[in-house]
Amino acid sequence: MSSGLIAVRAMLLLFCLWPLYSLASDAIRDRMEAIHQRFPVTALGEPLLALDALPEFYSHREYTLAWSRTEDRDALLEAIRAAERHGLIPSDYHYSLLATFAARTPDDLGPEARVDLDLLLTDSLLLLTSHLLHGKVNRESLEAEWTANRHAQRIDEIASQALETQQIPTLVDRLAPPQNGYQQLLKAREFLQSLQPIPWEPIVDGPTIRPGMTDHRLPLIRQRLIAMGDLMPTISLEEQVIERHYSDRLVAAVTRFQDRHGLDTDGLIGRRTLDSLNITPQEKLAQLDANLERWRWLPEELGDTHIIVNIAGFELRMIRAGEEILKTRVIVGQPYRQTPLFSDRIRYLVFNPTWTVPRTIMTEDQLPTIRRDPDYLQKLDFTVYRGWGADRERVDPDTIDWWLFSENNFPFQLVQEPGPHNALGRVKFMFPNEHDIYLHDTPARSLFSRSERTFSSGCIRVEDSFRLASLLLEGQDNWSREQINRTISSRELTKVYLKEPVPVHLEYWTTWVDSDGKRHFRNDIYGRNPRLIARLTEKPRTLAPDQARTD
Incomplete structure (x- = not known):
């Protein structure tokens, strides 16, 4: 076939499809205008959420459809599944609905459904990008971010580039915090996930278990420590016979557990140690996910x-x-x-700093102490001033009746001089x-x-x-x-x-x-x-x- 004939056929195809693209462009433009007016907008029955970044995304591409490639759509679904490993929830990104369209191409859909699917895919990409980069929850307000309104322009650019350069398969790994602390938490999350099927029967409260004692709770404590990696499993006959005995080996495992949980490493199994042993893998997983989110709040560059x-x-x-x-x-x-x-x-x-005592501490903490011990100020090298700034006047504390003053009537300033007693x-x-x-x-x-x-x-x-x-x-x-x-x-x-x-x-x-x-x-x-x-x-x-x- 000659190149001229190919060109003619391409022009005819474009001519035939032009009304479809024009209708799609008009439909997208109308939806974006509705978003600008802050009207609720849905696609395939689900609300669009990235209300700030969506208009930017489509404006830069002149309101054209973005998801014509099957590979891009499949890659986005895989990215949403991968985000679950980071403590994010696939259903937040329209996963179930998008998955139902995985086997269908846009050509299988009518014009309106095709636009809806395109918008839903873009909304998912933008919101996922925002949550990976900056967190799902706003650090200041502790409210979940559904409008992708933090750094919206940058989110739009990153999402557009990922789509245009076919980098969606690596999206999650590229946007999640690269620091080792975050990556190690991901591995810890996998470990906690592996513990989910294990029954976590509560260990009952009772007297403190001390080294050398025998207690009916020790077999369950032993199993718990093995599950969490603090005690290597053993199949020796001796261990089976004395499993109710608090042996040196078990003491060492308990001490390791206490160290990992910020407890006193005394080897005694008391109330606090039992409470920590009873925390379920599900509860720890939720706690870990909260800390993954806190990592996402950090600046991208922490500093060399x-x-x-x-x-x-x-x-x-x-x-x-x-x-x-x-x-x-x-x-x-x-x-x-x-x-x-x-x-x-x-x-x-x-x-050798001085310490100018904040007013709250002066009235709530220091004033009661001064009343109890008149020599307190002298012993800890405090100087007392009446007033503030350049007009303040040094006062002999022995001339002050501290019982006459209160939180709402305290005209003094306390300054602790440099030295070994200084609070700083x-x-x-x-x-x-x-x-x-x-x-x-x-x-x-x-x-x-x-x-x-x-x-x-x-x-x-x-x-x-x-x-x-x-x-x-x-x-x-x-x-x-x-x-x-x-x-x-x-x-x-x-x-x-x-x-x-x-x-x-x-x-x-x-x-x-x-x-x-x-x-x-x-x-x-x-x-x-x-x-x-x-x-x-x-x-x-x-x-x-x-x-x-x-x-």
């Missing part, structure tokens, strides 16, 4: 050198070029003065923020030995603060450890700015995998998991007609 504080794990880690160079314990805010979650940059250090210790790490939160040293060293460390008023106390200071100041103006020690010994307030501010991320992970591959679970100290889990399992919400725009 960065610090992560896990509030729920009471731990600070400093990472440089992918390697952990510091891990140290921290103390965080009490449940009624919770440490907030955010990312910022450490910009400078203060050696010898160094603080500053990343100025609206919460007035920072990292700092502390003289209260004994508290770091506690398994749960919620003792601060919101700021984060760092156990190995001098090591952290040394690492931050490496290679900067001869700030060696010796220079740091000399500066501290001087008791003079000294501020040192970093040449390169270091990112710091305050996070709340109740589940993680450490560098040795151990799966860790922690108590939800601030009670944040239930609401997040509820939002992650929430069904998509449609836009009500009364939410239509009036502008």
